[in-house]
Amino acid sequence: MRTRAASERASDELGLTVYDVARDLRRDVAAVVLPLALDDTAEAEASRGRLLTQLDEHLLPRLKELSSPAIVVVAGSTGAGKSTLYNSLLGEEVSQAGVLRPTTREPVIAFNPLDADVLVEGPATRVSRMIEHDGVPRGTALLDAPDLDSLLSTNRDTAGLLLEAADLWLFVTTASRYGDALPWQALTRAKERGASVAMVLNRVPPETLTTIRGDLLQRLRDHGMDDAPLFVVPDVGPHEGLLERSVVAPVARWLTMLAGPDRSRAVIVRTLKGSLAALPDWVDGLVEAVEEQVEAAARLRGAVDDALPPSREAARASVARGDVARGSLRAAWAHVSSEARIDRVKVRGGVVRSGRRRGRARDRALSTLLPEVRGAAARALSGHGAAAYVSLESALGGDDPLPGANDVLVGADDAASVRDERSAAQAQEWCDRAVxxxxxxxxxGSEEALAAVRAFGTTGLAVVLLVAATGDDDARDLASTALPTDGEDLVTALAEDLADRATTVVDAEAAPVRAALDEPPLAGDAASGLRLRLAELRRLT
Structure with missing residues (x-):
């Protein structure tokens, strides 16, 4: 009676308290995103997937329905004889067994008819054929799973799902294959998730029984599983159909010992507690993966912050030196100025004197320079952006790239395309500001200003100011002549504006990187939710 009361108290605690914690954990684990491809990211993603599977296929369904029979999964590799063992335990051919591989294509769950009213639907029942059978001890459900190493990927996936859903693993291997990697990989998974495990060593020749049994027990101890029950089924030679009852009697007795609502619930609770005890290590590993992402993002941000200031300074210095005016723009200005005699204006009393006809001629001539001014500015801005990209690429990538750099740095071709469009737009806005x-x-305006506009036209005077702002001395002298009071200030303001636009283009090169690094999964508190869940789990376990 005390045993049943203790079991019910444990069940109540698990069902009412842990379910909420596990549900919240599942939500936060599902929300984890690892955007940077670091050395351990693939492994962390795989671990995250296994943790979600463990929560979805076993913990949450089982915590929600503690009264359902304990699911005992009979699992193993191809040709281990698990279906024959399964059928022999039931005393009837209910699961297909034979020499063709893969044999077990459809999972089968056999349960006692008296448990029909408490057996609830779950991950295992949804993919299995259900059979009521008096040979199954009450309080348990016996499940024959597909081969873990089946040639069919769907079988392998189903076998993995069923193992995650199990309350107890009955792992079947043979005397010739117990040393293979597969059994121990599966058993390691069981240990990771805290599952209860028993092992059946099948087809053991009598003359090697002692040696093989001793070796297997040592292997179990080496894997920290020395408390796992081990059953030895001797080799009975070629046969068809069921094994003799006496051959499988030890396994059958053990299953009977687990039978009954109280004892099977104890198995369920023990496995649940083992699974819960295993969760903190899994979650802690995921926390570390998230924090590695955060640290990598911080290093990338720092590299960006260090790379940009020199590029900004270089861009401003280039505008101040008059680099924009060099080359084709200066040549075009000299040509138009000479051909149209742009600079041949009279000034009396500080005011430019010109007839309207001559002013319209200058306006037309200067207007032809506007596309050249706009193009020169766009090329200069794009060049500053390209130089900034090279600096970023060197700081983030280079010969020894920072972890995660390739995930945030835009490709050179894509960056160039966007840069050219951005620079052209900035150049157009700069020209529009002059107009x-x-x-x-x-x-x-003053008489001086009105006279200057009459002498050069609105667009023409704007071109004079723009060319002067790019660094052409002749254009600057003409601007001062036309506007003795305001000309120098207007040229300086346009030059400053062009320098500001150059730094804007430089900063824009880092915008995609910063945007990628400013995502919530890379924020400093990205692991806070998981840390809270981890603290809750540790209090429970």
Whole structure:
């Protein structure tokens, strides 16, 4: 009676308290994103997937329905004889067994008819054929799973799912294959998730029984599983159909010992507690993976912060030196200025004197320079952006790239395309600002300003100011001549504006990197939710 009361108290604690913790854990684990491809990211993603499977296929369903029979999965590799063992335990051919591989294509769950009213649907029942059978001890459900190493990937996937859903693993291997990697990989998975395990060593020749049994027990101890029950089934030679009852009697007696609502629930609770005790290590590993992402992102941000200031300074210095005016723009200005005699204006009393006809001619001539000015500015801005990209690429990638750099740095071709569009737009806005400034001079402006607009036209005067702002001395002298009071200030303002736009283009090269690094999964508190779940788990376990 005390045993049943203790079991019910444990069940109540697990069902009412842990379910909420496991549900919240599942939500936070599912929300984890590892955007940077670090050395351990693939392994962490795989571990995250296994943790979600463990929660979805076993812990949450089992915590929700503790009264359902304990699921004992009979599992093993191809040709281990697990279906024959399964059928022999039931005393009837209910699961297909034979020499063709893979044999077990459809999982089979056999359960006692008296448990029909408490057997609830879950991950295992949804993919299995259900059979009521008096040979199954009450309180348990016996499940024959597909081969773990089946040639069919769907069988392997189903076998893995069923093992995750199990309350107890009955792992079947043979005297000739117990040393293979597969059994121990599966048993390691069982240990990781805290599952209860028993092992059946099948087809053991009598003359090697002692040696093989001793070796297997030592292997179990080496894997920290010395408390796992081990059953030895002797080699009975070629046969068809069921094994003699006496051959499988030890396994059958052990299953009977687990039978009954109280004892089977104890198996369930023991496995659940083992699974829960295993969770903190899994979650801790995921926390470490998230924090590695956060640390890598911080290093990448630092590299970006260090790389950009020199590029900004270089861009501003280039504008200040007048680099934009060099080359084709200066040649075009000299040609138009000479051909149209742009600089041949008269000044009396500080005011430019020109007839309207001559002013319109200068306006037309200077207007032809506007596309060249705009193009020169766009090329210069794009060049500064390209130089910044090279600096970023060197800082993040280089010969020894920072972890995660390739995940945030935009490809060179894509960056160039966006950069050219951005630079062209900035150059257009810069030119438009000059036209707007000149237009403003005509609205209630001084006699000096009105005369300058009459002498060069609105667009023409804007071009003079723009060329002067790019660093052409002749254009600057002409701007000062036309606008003795405001010319120098307007040219300086346009030059400053162009320098600001150059730094804007430089900063824009890092914008995609910063945006990628500013995502919530890379924020400093990205692991806080998992840490809270980890603290809750440790309090429970």
């Amino acid at each position: 707007t400034a000149v237009t403003g001079l005509t609205s209630g």
